[in-house]
Amino acid sequence: MTTLVEVARAAGVTAATVSNVLRNRGKVGEETRRRVLAAVESMGYRPNLMARALVEGKPHTMALVVSSIANPFYPEFALEVERAARKLGYFLLVCNTNDDPAQERAYLDAVGGALAQGVIVMNADFVQLDALQDLRRRGVPVVLCMWERPQEPPPLPCVAVDLYQAGVLAAEHLLRLGHKRLGAVCGSEPTGNHQWRLRGFIDTVQKAGVELPASHLRYGHDTIDDGRNAAHSLLAGVPGLTAVFATNDLPALGVLQAAAELGLEVPRDLSVIGVTDIQLAHQMRPALSTVAMPTAEAAMLAVQMLQSEITAKPDHPLPISITEPPRLVVRASTGKPRG
């Protein structure tokens, strides 16, 4: 890749002068300016985004508001959003609300008002639809990403993933393997964010004639620790379970740890399956079977939608993009039940 220094050498100027020309700063004679730009072009030097922004008179920035940057899904998603944004010539600023509604409002006001042309907000337990609608009414483009129930869209532009289907796929996989004593660990409260995944799982299991009473379900936060605690409670309370579905990979990893602590071999004694396919899912041993979210696709759709919103006329109809359905990824943590 051509560097600034190489361009400078070819144009017979200093790197600072090339930088000044690209930034439209400092005093550079017209002849020198032309020579620098010719070198930039002929050598294929990729001008940075700020240079482009200055030329076009716009800052070209999108913001991504996430609720919990310490949850590994969010940085992985942020990386995909950044890649997609960069392709369209936007910087990405990541704002973490730390599950704090006041902090979310403060960020929305700041980024929406001044720091970015528009905002992508991750659907999460604490997301405030009313605050987002307010923001949109004030003319700030907003896209809600990872809405989990395309059939019941929110009152906002959104990118939706059918995560009911994730529960269906997980259940079908376990049923196909022959499991009949099933449990589930939900990474949100019963009416929270993960309810659709859990409902897809429960509906599918019950349609197959397999019982799944409330005593086989546990609820908690979307963390490894809560998954581990839930699994200990579940495995102590419901003897003979052969498989556990967790509504996200982090609690699923917690279930794997509980199994190890109890001396259960996975998948011989217990099958475990999650949802999302974060990096850790394939990095852990045993590698985690899971239902993969179309993370990169959702990121790209969100960025494209936000770009459309930025340039759209007021009062256009609410857009919704639905990703490809999630898909089953079978790894080492699921197998046939013993005996």
Place this chain on the structure above:
Amino acid sequence: MTTLVEVARAAGVTAATVSNVLRNRGKVGEETRRRVLAAVESMGYRPNLMARALVEGKPHTMALVVSSIANPFYPEFALEVERAARKLGYFLLVCNTNDDPAQERAYLDAVGGALAQGVIVMNADFVQLDALQDLRRRGVPVVLCMWERPQEPPPLPCVAVDLYQAGVLAAEHLLRLGHKRLGAVCGSEPTGNHQWRLRGFIDTVQKAGVELPASHLRYGHDTIDDGRNAAHSLLAGVPGLTAVFATNDLPALGVLQAAAELGLEVPRDLSVIGVTDIQLAHQMRPALSTVAMPTAEAAMLAVQMLQSEITAKPDHPLPISITEPPRLVVRASTGKPRG
């Protein structure tokens, strides 16, 4: 939404002049300046950050530039920086350069020039000291965080952690347990970021009269996968190793996985110790012994230093803050060697 061009038309100036006024750049007469700001206000032009900064005095935003948001340390650190920044009344914008020098420069130009009052940059393999010095010369406050060698400070304001000491502590721990057949997995190249941790380890081991030839060392990236590969190579190439030091927790987790794949029980057959104490270190089973970095303290010092830099006079001496030393955290992955 009012555009810059509309404001320019109303004020009877060019768009470039409006931009110059909002950015406080170029030569604009006071009368013109007032006319432009009046047009901005009366037309409800949504000021970008710079405009708001001019009107309100300051936007109160700090940027954190990280090299790899998918590495779990960075989001955990970002969370601490955000907490610290919020205490002082600043928003935090997180910019991920994805280990791309061009992307780093582009972010630095953008955030430093317009989006934030100052920038905290994480010391990493790809950090460009010259670009940071350039930025500082142009008047943008910069703090380099997590510099690993306080004795040899960089030509920039910095927060340093003595990570040579991390290697010393890990070595002392393993030696105290009685290990004499040691290996090390470095999460950077030999001259890279992790060299000080590794040197601390090597120096301490050799001072104790234990051999640690080059054949007992492996180098790679700071990832679980590279740690696993390095451990397989090390355990195959050096029979009888009883303990492995990894210069970071991610490769240490990879060593744990390699051990599991080879049927080695940790710590009975192999002790493993890392550096940093990311969340995963205590969440994994066996929980990882490690040398904890003072992450929260470093974040607070960086934010405080950046605030001082923002208000400091030009040409003040380069500040350096040194954190408390890292400290040993013993968990389940280290124990006495067998036999």
